[in-house]
Amino acid sequence: MRLILVRHGQTQWNLERRVQGGGSDVELNELGRHQAHTAGLALKDEKIDAIYSSPLRRARDTAREIARHHRRRVRVEPGFIEMDAGDLDGLAFERLPQVHPAFWKEWREGNGSIAWPGGESLEQMMERTWAAVERLRARHPKGTVVVAAHTFVVLCLMLKALDMPPGLFRRLRLEVGSITVLDLDGDRARLVKFNDTCHWKEV
Numbered sequence: 001m002r003l004i005l006v007r008h009g010q011t012q013w014n015l016e017r018r019v020q021g022g023g024s025d026v027e028l029n030e031l032g033r034h035q036a037h038t039a040g041l042a043l044k045d046e047k048i049d050a051i052y053s054s055p056l057r058r059a060r061d062t063a064r065e066i067a068r069h070h071r072r073r074v075r076v077e078p079g080f081i082e083m084d085a086g087d088l089d090g091l092a093f094e095r096l097p098q099v100h101p102a103f104w105k106e107w108r109e110g111n112g113s114i115a116w117p118g119g120e121s122l123e124q125m126m127e128r129t130w131a132a133v134e135r136l137r138a139r140h141p142k143g144t145v146v147v148a149a150h151t152f153v154v155l156c157l158m159l160k161a162l163d164m165p166p167g168l169f170r171r172l173r174l175e176v177g178s179i180t181v182l183d184l185d186g187d188r189a190r191l192v193k194f195n196d197t198c199h200w201k202e203v
Contacts, residue, residue, distance in 0.1 A: 009035035021085025035177030042199035044069035049143030063148035079132025082150035086119025112166025122166035161189035
């Protein structure tokens with residue numbers, strides 16, 4: 001199966017640098033809608049067998065921009081919701097070191113096993129999102145599937161597919177509106193494309 005992972009377009013919370021987890025149903029802003037539109041144009045000539053989305057509006061609206069070129073309905077898959085940031089959802093990132101210094105230090109320097117206060121860890125999220133991918137593989141074993149989702153959904157799936165440790169996420173940057181592609185063949189996975197933003201960088 002070819003898995004095309006699209007991070008949703010920009011929201012106001014992205015601009016404000018606020019924690020935007022699974023409990024925050026924030027809509028796309030004007031630039032985010034344009035990024036979703038250009039992602040749809042970038043994928044319009046792909047032979048796509050199915051399009052899935054996180055339940056959150058920012059991902060669903062991104063998926064709809066892709067679906068309009070393919071006569072495919074967007075299917076919501078709860079397993080692709082963004083990380084549960086618990087008590088810190090909506091907080092400005094600049095406040096995290098003051099509000100939860102111990103957590104913030106471990107999140108930035110540890111192995112990725114720490115859970116967000118009242119939320120989940122990267123390891124838990126990797127298992128959750130990979131279980132969702134396995135459901136897709138059962139339905140579309142030889143197909144090309146688009147998933148519109150979030151930063152940590154894309155990073156967790158890529159790290160899990162390539163058998164990399166969760167803490168490696170700190171070395172990776174994923175832009176809003178970007179496209180990442182994985183080819184999954186049995187137990188083998190190949191990263192075809194990562195963080196591609198060529199479709200909107202010129203704007």
